[in-house]
Amino acid sequence: MPVAACSPPGADPSEADERAAGTDPTSRRRSAAVRGLGLLVALGVLTAVALVSVWLGTRDIPLTATWSVLWHPDGSEAAVIIHEYRIPRTLLGIVVGAALGLAGALMQGLTRNPLADPGLLGVSLGAASGVVVAIAFFGVATALGYVWFAFLGAALAAAVVYLLGAAGGGMATPERLVLAGSALTAVLFAGNTAVLLLDPRAFDDFRFWNVGSLAGRGYPVLLAVLPFVVLGVVLAALLVRPLNALALGEQVGRALGAHPTRTRVLGAVAVTLLCGAATAAAGPLWFVGLAVPHMARQLVGPDQRWVLPYSLVLAPALLLGADVLGRVLSAPHELQVGIVTAFLGAPVFIALCRRRKLAAL
Template sequence: MTLALERPAPAAPAPARVHPRRVVIGFIMALVLLGLSIAASLLVGTREISPGTVWSALFNPNRTLTDHTVILDLRVPRTVVGLLAGLALGLAGALMQGVTRNPLADPGLLGVNAGASLFVVAGIAWFGVTSSLGYVWFAFAGAAVAATIVYLIGSLGREGATPVKLALAGTALTAAFTSLITIVLMADSEAFDRYRFWAAGSLVARGLDVALPLAPFILVGTILAIVAARMLNTLALGDDLARGLGQNLVTARIVCAVAIVLLCGSATAMAGPIVFVGLAVPHVARWITGPDYRLIIAFSAFFGPTLLVTADVLGRIIAQPGEIEAGLVVAFLGAPVLIALVRRVKLAGL
């Protein structure tokens, strides 16, 4: 008698083992750094305000005092915007690098920034939009449209939306949108003057009226990022093996794409096209956690806000009595960190 032996279905891969002590210490450091950046954002500015006054303004506010008004109306909203935008950019960068398996992926790779910028330019030049709150919805719509177009183009063909095709489609769309932006701005000097302030990437003049309407989108994007973390661990093995393990590639990429649109669109709408946070933060997280995207997503949620808020604080200090936009400072902060990581870790593939 012969026995028919059925080949067992392959089990889902276990994430690479990470030293628990390293993760715990990294998590504590992330919390401490985030707390310090928030405190610095509330304390530092062109107007010197003591820590006691800041504490009083937060927990016993008195609107008749000028210092309390500065804290409540300027520094608190600015800090909240930095935290939300940094959270969104950090998570979006981790998702982009995971779903495309490209270590250089950031919000610019899939055309998100270019789409947001094009729609903001259109809003300024053709619809007379002048306020930050007005830019928000144009930027969000542009990011969503760009990501949708990139995914549709990348899905053409027999293999569907592969990482290489998505990256190429995003690069091509970015080039096309950038050309359109240049054409519009060259024909309208007033639109150029307004656009360049938004495009620099800054937390200045961004208040709660901008942040609060976009907070629900960031919340949904964060939840989707958490859900996608396990999917990214499987996708990192390659399409063929992921499919053999039972992973629905279309579903995984759609979940990641929706999360990226929500996160990148919201962050770009709030703070402008800040690109380096989403590029550098996942690498810092990966250096601590290893390749497990469940941990990379968690750490990126802390490091993103810390980097952006810290950059904003430094921008207030180094150019007093003026300021340097956070988007410019982020590049100076993040570039050395990323160079050091590239020298220490092989980043050819994720």
Template sequence: MSDTPGAGTVGPVTTAGGPSASGADDPPRTGVIGARRARRIAGLGLLAAVLALAALSSVLIGARTLDPGTVWLALSHAAGDEADIIVNEIRLPRTALGLLAGISLGLGGALMQGHTRNPLGDPSILGVTFGAAFAVVLGIYFLGITDLRTQAWLAFAGAGVAALVVYLIGSVPGRGPTPITLALAGTAVSWLMYSLVSGIVLLDQATMDDFRFWRVGSLTGRDPSVIPQMIPFVAVGVVLALANARALNALALGEDTARALGFRVGRARATGLVAITLLTGVTVAACGPIAFVGLIVPHLARAMVGSDHRWLLPYSALLGAILLMAADVLGRFLAPPGELQVGVVLALLGAPFFVYVVRRRRLLTL
């Protein structure tokens, strides 16, 4: 049997029986792919185990270190003593908040870098961070809103409006948004919101005092009731992000190639932007702006599994949660008898990593 053009075969001619005419088999290649897949699955399992360890450390370690037996008793037979209050009312909500925020920021960063093709991009490029901050400041200054739960909803609304404005400004007539127009529009909107926020807080000392507490990204001092409110938004964002993986792989080859492969580029961009807005907006609303997670985590995940977003996204979600909770635990030791907020710790860790990423050009190739 001869190999005819357009038959869809590449390499040795194959027969109906399976092995090629040259005697080479496909199973070796299949075995390599299977081994790679097995390693990646094992990597996910390992990260899940590390995440469980980080969560356990978050519950055990603090101003008062608890042993596992005490924590188990507090969870199973709460008697209302000091240990029970520490575990059930302080550390468990803090750990849950860190888990949701880390997953959201890690995924949001991977999506943002994938859609903008910008290795130094993070979710704040869409303007969601300063959009949320602007909404909070307006609520404090004009309405006197100081309740953290109400501020969280204001921040989420502000993040969504800012992302929508960026999407509309960055949309090219007839083509929709492109990576360059999104980055430019997001930067412009972010700086505009930043200028307005700075102007308002400088006009009123009381607004500055209230805003300053929210502005420092933190897992402490947050109302535990925001956690069940976060879960639906995070769940929808995760589903949309994972559904966006195949389209991101196609977009990495160019928009024309993605269209030729049957993907609707506009729909793929919109899905990614909605996922980023949900994930980042709800986290900024609940915890305040937490920097560097969305920047660092995708690079770590890419170094582990490459640029295939089907694996990059779940790895980024787990690594984001691990990094955020590890930074939160580390902050409890750095300023005794108090602690450093997780946003400050991540800035201390993230700045050197940022320099490292810039200097290692190999990491800048997406």
């Protein structure tokens, strides 16, 4: 990012990156090499988990047969299961997991709150409200139909939170945004509950989406949300250096060329795109966006140049692993991934709350 005209002599945005990574050039190069190698290992783990996700399911298909029809579909029942069900499910898990992990890292970096998750701005409840409206008032009954209502609800919720945070002529600071998001979340939860209690049919349809699942979505849902996730990833990449600069303090960040208000607005847009698309596609999936950024910071420190890529890779590995675990534990039936992530994430959340010093932001 270019240096602002009012920056002091010698100020450079890369100084924030150097502060985050260490000041000694030799140690920085060594640290970057180790982190890069770690990212390659994480990509290898994600690839392995994705292959296991294609292989394992409620229908037992031998590994050799899976590998054969994966590259040479022959029209057999095994090929249909793998190419029409398991591969789309795995790809959706990668996209949704990456979106949630990146959204969580952005939320924690923007709000300076180590316990922030993508639902903090009301995005998750906004998406849920969109689904409630779609079911109760428009009779929508398919996952593809839910996507657009859920994404619209997430976008409207994020816009309302920002307007409330900036109300009264003040700045939309992280504290204001968190308070506005909490207030809107409470209102939306009450409204959703009232509608669902008055409409049993809507409640029956909504509860299957609300549990969070990757099953039964298919390529149409994946292709519907993919452009929003890609745009969110691009915005997140543009925010890496401003986030590092603002981590040194708002005044220092301004001196290094960062624009706090613009960074927060673009960050909120990125979180809305990522979390809104992920929630619309798979339903609410708790703790993925909370836990994974902490894992990333434990591995690479507070430098956002590494936290965001690690979150982008580790989150889908965790989500796909939870999805596979749900298939194995309850075979021949399935345990929805939203339930598994809740069981896995709750101990992590408790451990984070009990720690005296959370991972540095």
